[in-house]
Amino acid sequence: MPEITYVEAVREALVEEMERDPAVFCMGEDIGAYGGAFKATDGLLARFGPGRVIDTPVSETGFVGAAAGAAHMGLRPVCEMQFMDFVSCAYSILTNYVATARYRAGLACPMVVRGPAGGYVRGGPFHSQNPEAAFLHTPGLKIACPATPSDAKGLLKAAIRDEDCVLFFEHKYLYRRARGAVPPGDHVVPLGRARLAREGRDLSIVTYAAGVWMALDAAERLERENGLSVEVLDLRTLLPLDDAAVVETVRRTNRVLVVHEDTATGGVAGEITARINELAFEWLDAPVRRVTAHDVPLPYAPALEDFALPQTDDIVRAARWLAAY
Amino acid sequence: MPEITYVEAVREALVEEMERDPAVFCMGEDIGAYGGAFKATDGLLARFGPGRVIDTPVSETGFVGAAAGAAHMGLRPVCEMQFMDFVSCAYSILTNYVATARYRAGLACPMVVRGPAGGYVRGGPFHSQNPEAAFLHTPGLKIACPATPSDAKGLLKAAIRDEDCVLFFEHKYLYRRARGAVPPGDHVVPLGRARLAREGRDLSIVTYAAGVWMALDAAERLERENGLSVEVLDLRTLLPLDDAAVVETVRRTNRVLVVHEDTATGGVAGEITARINELAFEWLDAPVRRVTAHDVPLPYAPALEDFALPQTDDIVRAARWLAAY
Amino acid sequence: MAATSAVTSPAAVPPGLTHDQLIELYYFMRLTRALEERLVNLYRQSKVVGGLYRSLGQEACAVGSAFALRREDVLAPLIRNLGSMLVKGATPLEVLRQYMAKGDSPTRGRELNIHFGDVERRNFIGQISHLGDMVPVMAGVTLAFRLRREPRVGLVYVGDGATSTGAFHEGINFAAVQRCPLVVVVENNRYAYSTPTERQCAARRLADKAAGYGVPGVRADGNDVLETFRVTREAVERARAGGGASLIELMTYRRAGHAEHDGQSYVPPGELEQWASTNDPIDRYTAALTGAFGIPAPTLAAVDERIRVELDRAVADAEASPPADPRDALRGVYAEPAEAPLLWFRALAEAGAPRASPGPRSAAHA
Amino acid sequence: MAATSAVTSPAAVPPGLTHDQLIELYYFMRLTRALEERLVNLYRQSKVVGGLYRSLGQEACAVGSAFALRREDVLAPLIRNLGSMLVKGATPLEVLRQYMAKGDSPTRGRELNIHFGDVERRNFIGQISHLGDMVPVMAGVTLAFRLRREPRVGLVYVGDGATSTGAFHEGINFAAVQRCPLVVVVENNRYAYSTPTERQCAARRLADKAAGYGVPGVRADGNDVLETFRVTREAVERARAGGGASLIELMTYRRAGHAEHDGQSYVPPGELEQWASTNDPIDRYTAALTGAFGIPAPTLAAVDERIRVELDRAVADAEASPPADPRDALRGVYAEPAEAPLLWFRALAEAGAPRASPGPRSAAHA
Ligand SMILES: Cc1ncc(C[n+]2csc(CCOP(=O)(O)OP(=O)(O)O)c2C)c(N)n1
Ligand SMILES: Cc1ncc(C[n+]2csc(CCOP(=O)(O)OP(=O)(O)O)c2C)c(N)n1
Ligand SMILES: [Mg+2]
Ligand SMILES: [Mg+2]
Numbered sequence A, B: 001m002p003e004i005t006y007v008e009a010v011r012e013a014l015v016e017e018m019e020r021d022p023a024v025f026c027m028g029e030d031i032g033a034y035g036g037a038f039k040a041t042d043g044l045l046a047r048f049g050p051g052r053v054i055d056t057p058v059s060e061t062g063f064v065g066a067a068a069g070a071a072h073m074g075l076r077p078v079c080e081m082q083f084m085d086f087v088s089c090a091y092s093i094l095t096n097y098v099a100t101a102r103y104r105a106g107l108a109c110p111m112v113v114r115g116p117a118g119g120y121v122r123g124g125p126f127h128s129q130n131p132e133a134a135f136l137h138t139p140g141l142k143i144a145c146p147a148t149p150s151d152a153k154g155l156l157k158a159a160i161r162d163e164d165c166v167l168f169f170e171h172k173y174l175y176r177r178a179r180g181a182v183p184p185g186d187h188v189v190p191l192g193r194a195r196l197a198r199e200g201r202d203l204s205i206v207t208y209a210a211g212v213w214m215a216l217d218a219a220e221r222l223e224r225e226n227g228l229s230v231e232v233l234d235l236r237t238l239l240p241l242d243d244a245a246v247v248e249t250v251r252r253t254n255r256v257l258v259v260h261e262d263t264a265t266g267g268v269a270g271e272i273t274a275r276i277n278e279l280a281f282e283w284l285d286a287p288v289r290r291v292t293a294h295d296v297p298l299p300y301a302p303a304l305e306d307f308a309l310p311q312t313d314d315i316v317r318a319a320r321w322l323a324a325y
Numbered sequence C, D: 001m002a003a004t005s006a007v008t009s010p011a012a013v014p015p016g017l018t019h020d021q022l023i024e025l026y027y028f029m030r031l032t033r034a035l036e037e038r039l040v041n042l043y044r045q046s047k048v049v050g051g052l053y054r055s056l057g058q059e060a061c062a063v064g065s066a067f068a069l070r071r072e073d074v075l076a077p078l079i080r081n082l083g084s085m086l087v088k089g090a091t092p093l094e095v096l097r098q099y100m101a102k103g104d105s106p107t108r109g110r111e112l113n114i115h116f117g118d119v120e121r122r123n124f125i126g127q128i129s130h131l132g133d134m135v136p137v138m139a140g141v142t143l144a145f146r147l148r149r150e151p152r153v154g155l156v157y158v159g160d161g162a163t164s165t166g167a168f169h170e171g172i173n174f175a176a177v178q179r180c181p182l183v184v185v186v187e188n189n190r191y192a193y194s195t196p197t198e199r200q201c202a203a204r205r206l207a208d209k210a211a212g213y214g215v216p217g218v219r220a221d222g223n224d225v226l227e228t229f230r231v232t233r234e235a236v237e238r239a240r241a242g243g244g245a246s247l248i249e250l251m252t253y254r255r256a257g258h259a260e261h262d263g264q265s266y267v268p269p270g271e272l273e274q275w276a277s278t279n280d281p282i283d284r285y286t287a288a289l290t291g292a293f294g295i296p297a298p299t300l301a302a303v304d305e306r307i308r309v310e311l312d313r314a315v316a317d318a319e320a321s322p323p324a325d326p327r328d329a330l331r332g333v334y335a336e337p338a339e340a341p342l343l344w345f346r347a348l349a350e351a352g353a354p355r356a357s358p359g360p361r362s363a364a365h366a
Helices: A006-020 A044-048 A060-072 A083-100 A101-105 A149-161 A211-228 A243-253 A268-283 A302-309 A312-323 B008-022 B044-048 B059-070 B084-098 B101-105 B149-161 B212-226 B243-253 B270-283 B302-308 B312-323 C019-044 C057-064 C082-086 C092-098 C134-147 C166-177 C206-213 C225-243 C271-278 C281-290 C297-320 C324-331 C360-365 D017-043 D059-066 D082-086 D091-101 D134-145 D164-178 D207-211 D225-243 D271-278 D281-290 D296-319 D326-330 D362-364
Strands: A003-005 A025-026 A053-055 A076-080 A113-117 A141-146 A166-173 A179-181 A197-200 A203-207 A230-234 A237-239 A256-264 A289-293 B002-003 B023-030 B053-055 B076-080 B114-115 B141-144 B165-171 B178-181 B193-200 B204-207 B230-234 B238-239 B256-263 B290-291 C075-078 C154-159 C183-187 C218-223 C246-251 D073-076 D154-159 D182-189 D217-221 D248-250
Touching: A003 A006, A003 A149, A003 A289, A006 A025, A006 A044, A006 A149, A006 A166, A006 B256, A025 A060, A044 A053, A044 C246, A060 A076, A060 A083, A060 C134, A060 C166, A060 D296, A076 A203, A083 A113, A083 A141, A083 B084, A113 A149, A149 A166, A149 A179, A166 B243, A197 A211, A203 A211, A203 A243, A203 A312, A211 A230, A211 A256, A211 A312, A211 C281, A230 A243, A243 A256, A243 A268, A256 A268, A256 A312, A268 A289, A268 B270, A268 B290, A289 A312, A289 B270, A302 D326, B002 B008, B002 B149, B008 B023, B008 B044, B008 B149, B023 B059, B023 B149, B044 B053, B059 B076, B059 B084, B059 D134, B059 D164, B084 B114, B084 B141, B084 B165, B101 D207, B114 B149, B141 B149, B149 B165, B149 B178, B193 B212, B204 B212, B204 B243, B212 B230, B212 B256, B212 B312, B230 B243, B230 D154, B243 B256, B243 B270, B256 B270, B256 B312, B270 B290, B290 B312, B302 C324, C019 C082, C019 C092, C019 C225, C019 C281, C019 C297, C019 D082, C057 C154, C057 C183, C057 C225, C057 C246, C057 C281, C075 C134, C082 C092, C092 C297, C134 C154, C134 C166, C134 C183, C154 C225, C166 C183, C166 C206, C183 C206, C183 C225, C206 C218, C206 C246, C206 D207, C225 C246, C225 C281, C324 C360, D017 D059, D017 D082, D017 D225, D017 D281, D017 D296, D059 D082, D059 D182, D059 D225, D059 D248, D059 D281, D082 D091, D091 D296, D134 D154, D134 D164, D134 D182, D154 D225, D164 D182, D164 D207, D182 D207, D182 D225, D207 D217, D207 D248, D217 D225, D225 D248, D225 D281, D281 D296
Parallel strands: A025 A053, A025 A076, A076 A113, A113 A166, A141 A166, A203 A230, A203 A256, A256 A289, B023 B053, B023 B076, B076 B114, B114 B165, B141 B165, B204 B230, B204 B256, B256 B290, C075 C154, C154 C183, C183 C246, C218 C246, D073 D154, D154 D182, D182 D248, D217 D248
Antiparallel strands: A003 A179, A141 A237, A197 A230, B002 B178, B141 B238, B193 B230
């Protein structure tokens, strides 16, 4: 299998889905001639023409709303946020109009809102956000957060084919740094199923997106330095959450660390902790603990950003503590 | 002490703070001559004039942003959302501009965004929302959710005096139904401190807003019908959360039910569960369990709304289960 | 604020309207008003669940503009546009069931009042409360028409108040720059809830917003159903011919308050009465029909009677409709899974339904 | 797109500008350009953390408009408005420290590039990235002036792209209807990132948006610093006199790409060169100064030299500045508590700081 980068995987998914289904089209700022701020849509305009690769005004509510309308009419829009930090500008129409369309009115709204999220890139408070938690709370939306090129491709294809709206958080740190094999052919990864990224017996790390890589690094160090066998569960989608996979890993290791890059309070880890309490409390030998960013807007200077964000070292330290509990 | 309604308590707080501090002023849709959709600002225009009670265009981003600017200049704006469902329209400017102002730029932004939230009133999906969880995840904001007239008044006064932005969720079911005594004089309830609404030994219900009343009803029934002694902790503010009070109740009863009206997934209960895990795991004799709304947009028809929302009966049933665990 | 000049010369009959269509316009305006009057009765009997929103005095705006659409064109109504939905084929029975939160209402009790649609057959779309959002949505509906080269048009209403929303701005700008076949009708009824238009926007005319988006903009007398029809048809056919989006400001007046509970104390004395007595759209049209168009009064009386019978039946049917099935609350959030999980505490119950008196009852004894 | 007609007649010198002020305008434009050139060097040496955004060819817009403000007036710059901040008293050293993420930068390393302000003393306000938001914020700043009857004015910039945001719309409408003393300057530099203005908005002129808000709107040559000054001062003084908000569209051209990484492959051939050679704002002003105004060339050369010395020192000082203190990351989210809690896993560490190579390193070996 040839190795490709994460951003190439995104592009491949878009190209293949647009080839497969003429209803699929892309909208966003500077996605046409420019190919997108991170070149995820590079070459799409030349290939599919301006009717299927549409440069929009700087209007996130405008084109996300337009995507909903087009979706009602049978198209399958894929919206790019130039940075996921700007999805906040479409927050109301996504949570109120799009998320409720099927429930309140039987309106189909198959669409994807995708774009780069995440930090570790010195982007400052408005080009580094992880806004997934703000949407976790909205029935009607789905949320995907791939960690690998293979999942970026496979989940994006599933998202485009899904009958409902999927928010698709790509991690910009991984765009060019994550490189890996992607199964050939029509590689689709179903939404709602976690991936066991590493098997272990002593402790589980439940995480997603960039957290997966730090968890794997930490697991390796913990094995080497402490002889600990650490399992890493990559959630892949947050809505729906794969409860079964979470419960299974808890039952196996009885100790769980939930890791995410987003801030602690109100982050996704809270929900995961609650589910573990509800579904697997008796299997816990220790409290579920979180390793997350500190509760601050993400600062820009390297020293500050590195301090605010969770690091591999933090996971190692937390895991040792939890293993010794 | 004279008894007043919850909405009267809100109005008293506004009037007293506007009397006390000429920098305090109100903005919102139809808050002037009309006195607000729920009459919370009734009489304020006549008393303070159009320079301090400003009817705005239908522009939540516009006037919330304007509040921030006015706050930078030393004023203390209080914005009314006609319904808290529309705070979503100011989501981006609140989470990106307002919440970060002090941190990124040393800009003071003392302001309040208040308005009616909550269901049980046949308001349908867009006049019943509980959007507090969407903001829990934003460092820089504070969140208050009073349950009683006394707290509505005291917390609103604290919010207006706070040096940062406070989102103030009033519960519209309680506006005219909750009636109670309010201490005379300058009654201020500090943000960040929970209230023990009922003492108990067997089990704790941690909740806020309308949930407090259902929890008290349930506690009474549980006492009467099952001889159970149930403690009810009214959080009052969600940001900051009163960890100490939560830990204390857990230590006392060793069993916790977290109750809120908002939907389950991604709701505030997840965060509370995580904190209990972190701070008081060893004191738990049973899993922390949630009683919340079902994960659906809130429907309008009485039979549907009642089914979707948590009810006193649900709390009773859940508490019996937990007590027997 | 004074009423605009009252009677339009009926000489300006748009070409291509048949005698039957003239009567149909009358029928839809009358039906709108009569249906709302029935709803007022039901509201007073507490049979309406929630608020009641009327379009009294604005019926010509909704009916005249929607009448300019073809069957395949898509309409996005707001709360004052009941008439437009009736033109598009919504039935009084559907409206009554919605307002009464019945289980067989178009939204099965999920949504209130006229928040419902039918994009599959009748081509109108269910609104949400958040003002402005329907504009970008309709920009997308009509973008789909343009991309697929379908000769279809979209029409979206906004109030004077809703023009202040960012969503309106982003939506109409998107439609303009993408040359979507969209007609944006701004229904200026002088108030947004209690806020008069001059405190909403400082523009001389809301139609002046059009230039800022590079689209044609006109202002017309929205209480003249034929003028409303004429200007809308012009915009609709321009859109259909590839001429892109446009904006129409219809001048009218909201006579019945924001909703039934609204006492309208903020309205200057005499204003309501003046509009009612000198500028009622149905009175004006009736005068034109029986005057210049020579339609005999009994013809119109027969229409009125037909409406009465129709509404008698609809009200009876709606009242007999069943309430919603509680468990249905969980269905249809997603295509997959088809039903949201029943939460654990409810599953503990023998029967799924909660007890008789739901909600935080004890609050009253705080 | 062709460059606009090149040289403005210097006859149109605004009254009240002294000889020294004419030189000051030159100084600020030159300083803007020279500072950005230093930043390009630092960027190429990887000493700039993050992206570099230039205003090459647009210096007259920022400098000419900000020069129309008084000290007590408040300015809200965007990323192309470095020049306006310098006019308001921001120093090159501050800018350099910001770009280099230094611990003693105005934001102590929390924010990047020219995202900083000083509302206490120098009256300019730190922007955020989300386009449009500064307009409502400045509506509120100027609302405060009006409510307190202070004779102060606010000026906010937006790009052609930012006019498409709902925040711009809601903010300018609020300012208009509330008669806030606010000047909204739309800097039309023909591109929003790669998107040309005609795909942003279908209006003939962005100034045409003014009528929709009921405010005066003018279009002016933004590459003519004196014309920019003149039209801005007119709007500023109208606002100060109680005349409310207004909109100014400044025509200019973004010659350096969205940011330094932008190869500008989307720009039609020859366009950049034409603007550089025939319509550079500094060239045009230099010609006016040495021509019609009779300022000797050595006077200007002395200004250039002064700038060189000033920047040499600033760059040296900035390079010597310390990095940010990691623990400072936790301070100042709220007034109270003054510091966010250190999370438990970090508290477990001997030292608070993470190891040398942070981030998800292993991703490369996926
Ligand atoms: C975004 C948003 N903010 C506030 C409201 C509350 N609200 C409902 S109707 C209304 C007034 C609408 O006025 P207008 O647009 O003129 O329509 P009209 O009722 O006059 O037909 C307001 C403020 C809302 N529905 N949406
Ligand atoms: C709400 C929002 N959406 C998207 C972006 C990403 N973005 C940054 S600059 C830019 C283009 C801005 O163009 P314009 O307003 O014309 O300003 P210019 O860069 O030309 O000065 C975009 C789309 C943003 N900053 N904010
Ligand atoms: Mg109106
Ligand atoms: Mg631009």
